[in-house]
Amino acid sequence: xxxxSWTKSAQWIWAPNHHEEDNAPARYFLFRKSFxxxxxxxxxxxxxxxxxxSRYRLYVNGHRASFGPCKSYPERWYYETVDIRPYxxxxxxxxxxxxxxxxxxxxxxxxxxxxxxxxFLVHGGIE
Numbered sequence: 810x811x812x813x814s815w816t817k818s819a820q821w822i823w824a825p826n827h828h829e830e831d832n833a834p835a836r837y838f839l840f841r842k843s844f845x846x847x848x849x850x851x852x853x854x855x856x857x858x859x860x861x862x863s864r865y866r867l868y869v870n871g872h873r874a875s876f877g878p879c880k881s882y883p884e885r886w887y888y889e890t891v892d893i894r895p896y897x898x899x900x901x902x903x904x905x906x907x908x909x910x911x912x913x914x915x916x917x918x919x920x921x922x923x924x925x926x927x928x929f930l931v932h933g934g935i936e
Contacts, residue, residue, distance in 0.1 A: 819858070821928030829912045829927075835863075836912075840929055841905040848899045855897065857904075857933030860888035863911040863923050867931070869896035869904050883924055893933070904931065 824838050859867050860878045867875040875891040893904070906929060913923040 819930055819932035821926075821930050823927050823929065827927065829914045834912055836910050838908045838910060838929070839905065840908065840931075841903060842931075843901055843903050845900065846897045846902050848897075852894060854892045855894040855933060856890050856892050857931055858888050858890050859906075859931050860886060861906070861908045861910075861929045862886075862927050863921050864909040865929060866907045867891065867904070868906065869893045870898060870902055872896045880921065888930070906931065 822840070827838075859865065859875055860881075862881075865875075865877060866873060874893055874896055875889050877889045878887040879889075881887045896902075908929050910927045911921050911923045913925050913927075
């Protein structure tokens, strides 16, 4: 999977009805998606690309697969590429994330940059 193929089709997601006007410094959000997998697949790896504004921990079937992203800036947002194949089982699989969102309107000090649009991104697929 080439970077161009996934960056054109990937879409950031976020919690509906989220507002940062209450001046809370940070909040956690949980995301979860189930999918089917067949162990008869001959794929040796299954890379997914992951990022968040502000921080995430990615889990596959309860195993921590990744955390990040590294420190980013609005002009250059980073992502990790993670092979989730070792965590997959026959049948239903669950990919989940705990995302920490640092508010962009909170007046506190933080070395982590947050944009005005919070988001979480996981993208992968089989070509």
